[in-house]
Ligand SMILES: N[C@@H](CCC(=O)N[C@@H](CS)C(=O)NCC(=O)O)C(=O)O
């Protein structure tokens with residue numbers, strides 16, 4: 001059985017969990033706080049990041065959310081998530097990198113730092129200026145997502161792909177942390193409402209991080 | 224014919240160029256300075272980053288170095304660079320992400336900022352403290368590379384892979400910028416000396432960025 005090292009608000013672990021859910025791969029959750037830099041965890045992954053997946057029976061350790069997703073895409077035929085032509089697959093990977101790097105760096109990382117890590121590690125309250133800047137950037141990202149969804153059925157093209165999963169993973173963490181204003185983003189809102197009712201998404205939406213509570217609309221399919 | 228938008232010290236463009244060289248794919252270079260944020264370039268790539276590859280005849284635009292590498296890995300059979308078992312391929316991708324994110328963030332990005340961008344954009348001289356910290360981190364990364372090369376023929380396993388290419392790309396930019404002290408890193412030094420004499424690497428080593436000159440040993444196969 002696979003074990004997935006993660007914590008409830010890690011967007012990269014959510015991306016992996018959504019993919020595993022769609023592909024029907026079973027796994028056990030292992031709670032890991034990467035900021036604690038536990039020795040045993042650093043032995044497992046010298047980068048010290050979640051997610052990490054381990055299958056002790058197979059003797060396999062997988063590190064880095066994209067390497068993990070590509071692994072299951074290659075080994076599990078069910079529900080291909082990087083499919084189509086080579087150029088179409090490149091477009092999916094471009095968008096995954098966009099959400100994992102730009103959306104994460106502009107929006108999710110500052111929100112996680114201000115509203116979660118600062119509280120846990122330093123017992124400090126968040127910096128309002130940083131929060132406002134992250135929300136402004138979230139808005140710009142959602143304008144781009146609106147634009148994509150005005151031209152395509154899904155973010156990466158005609159079918160649901162890993163681009164949608166990566167986007168939903170990051171957006172859901174930003175929404176939990178109060179960083180998303182849905183006003184004026186009907187295309188993204190419709191797309192995300194559909195995502196929220198997928199069986200792969202429901203378990204994630206019901207989990208809580210002890211130190212910070214989500215806004216009331218967070219787990220409602222109708223918001 | 225493919226066009227590659229890049230500048231001489233972009234490590235992600237070097238990674239793509241090394242892969243294209245090994246696979247024998249031809250391309251024209253287009254000089255692009257992402258920090259100039261040229262409108263036409265932002266229209267091509269909203270993320271504003273190099274590398275970007277365009278084949279006007281095919282009507283294909285490729286963005287993000289990893290999406291580009293996966294595209295050519297899928298479409299060109301010659302010299303597979305993400306090969307072996309699914310677990311072996313995951314290990315290659317883990318290391319590529321390690322170099323593209325950790326080595327780049329810890330070492331290459333601060334060096335590029337201090338020794339190139341600050342000079343070009345702000346006409347300021349580098350901050351010695353930041354340079355020293357980047358060099359210290361480079362040293363820690365090279366300890367890890369020594370460790371890998373003590374246990375394997377190549378960084379990612381038994382054969383040369385995209386992990387070696389990503390590592391050589393980032394290391395070469397750090398070396399150009401004076402950030403690498405080779406003393407005490409014999410395994411990495413031997414591995415890199417071999418890399419430097421590959422035909423795919425020679426053209427990169429002969430290019431210069433107007434504003435900053437490399438140390439004397441930079442393009443010597445024997446250093
Ligand atoms: N490229 C990695 C990035 C993973 C990552 O940055 N994870 C965060 C948690 S969301 C982490 O572990 N950061 C280290 C820390 O917080 O100390 C991946 O895709 O798995």
Ligand SMILES: N[C@@H](CCC(=O)N[C@@H](CS)C(=O)NCC(=O)O)C(=O)O
Nearest residue numbers: 233235257258272273274287288289
């Ligand atoms: N994930 C991208 C990262 C590319 C990247 O960060 N490129 C740098 C140049 S080395 C860049 O364009 N930065 C934007 C800037 O300097 O304004 C890739 O792998 O292609």
